[in-house]
Amino acid sequence: MDAYGTDSDARHGPDGPGRPGSAPEPDAPPEPHGSAVPDRPAVPDSPAVPDSPPEPAGPGPADDPQDASTDAAELDSGALAFSVAPAPGPHAEPRTGVAALSLRYQIGAALALAVVAVVVCVHVGMVFLHVAPSNTLTKAHGKAIDDWIYPEFEQNWKLFAPNPLQQNIAVQVRAEVQEKDGAVRTTGWYDLSAQDGQAIDGNLLPSHTEQNELRRAWDFFVATHDSNNRPAGLRGTLSESYLRRIVVLRLGRDDAAGKGGVIDQVQVRSRTTNVPPPKWSTEKISDKPMDRVLPWWPVAAADTDGGTR
Structure with missing residues (x-):
């Protein structure tokens, strides 16, 4: 076999170079090292065809060029969105309260x-x-300590006493009024405890004043005075002032002085009545009320101004 023909067929194919329908063949594999290959003479009428340049890397035969361009656009938009997105940080909750x-x-x-x-x-x-x-x-x-506690915050254990209270105590007051023409008159007894009882009866939410103010003021007075109504120390004087201001305030609400009248003095008394025993009990107690009448107290300006509010 001719070496020239063999090489021409191997390089350009059976159809030869330049013929229609021929496709370039890849370069022949290198021959083993050490084999002697004679130099091929140049062929003047058949110039050597240069090797085809390697095709750029791209989508394979099965890939669609339109899909490739779409993927590239999505990658570009994702990169842009990532570049403009703010850096993640801790979630700031709205402030509340103080x-x-x-x-x-x-x-x-x-x-x-x-x-x-x-x-x-x-x-x-x-x-x-x-x-x-x-x-x-x-x-x-x-x-x-006593000045802080009395009279509003006094503590006692009467509810848990071995013999709880079995009496009804009513605090009553009357006033000496100076009329506008100078005449002096004395009012009847105002039953302040009965007024508080009427305000509490049927009231689902009675006020602390209606329940405890007058009762605690009288208990404070009794605890700081002897049987002759003489005060025992400074607490006794304080209890008198406290009780007097309360009764003057109540008389003012009831308009005891009338039109143009002025209250000069007040007098307080307590009327104590024993609670009757049940019908099945054999206990015998008196049903006669017992009165404790206090002396007349002059009414000062402090009792009728801001001190009574």
Whole structure:
């Protein structure tokens, strides 16, 4: 076989170069090292065909060029969205409560809470010292403790006494009124306890004043006075002032002085009636009311002005 023909067929195919329908063949594999291959003479009428350049990497035969362009566009848009998206950070929750206020109002709220906390602590401490057994603090500061507790915050154990109260006590008052023309008259007895009872009866939410103010004021007076109505110490004087202001206020609500009249003096009494025993009981008690009449108290300006409100 001719070497020239063999090489021409191997390089250009059986159809030869330049013929229609011929396709370039890939380069022949290199021959083994050490084999002697004679030099091929140049062929003047058949110039050598240069090797075809390698095709660029791209979609395979099964890939659609339109799909490839769509994927590239999606990648570009995703990269753009990623570049403009803000960096992730912690979720900021809206402020509520005191934190939502400005700094000035936060300081004001903190001060108000501090004042309330101090008052509550002082009150709890005073009540504890009041009900606690006698100790060094109560001996040294007994007056300050009593001034804080009485009369509004007095503590007692009458509900749990071995013999609870079995009496109805009514507090009544009358007044000496100076009329506009200078005449002096004395009113009848006003049953203040009965008025409170009527206000409480049938009321689902009675006020603390209607339930306890008058009753506690009378208990405070009895606890600080002897049987002759003489005060025992400074607490006795305080109880008189407290009870007098309450009855003057009640008389003013009932318009006891009338048009143009002025209350000069008031007198308080208590009427105590025993609770009758049940029908099956053999206990015998008196049903006659017992009165405790206090002396006349002159009414000062402090009893009718801001002190009674």
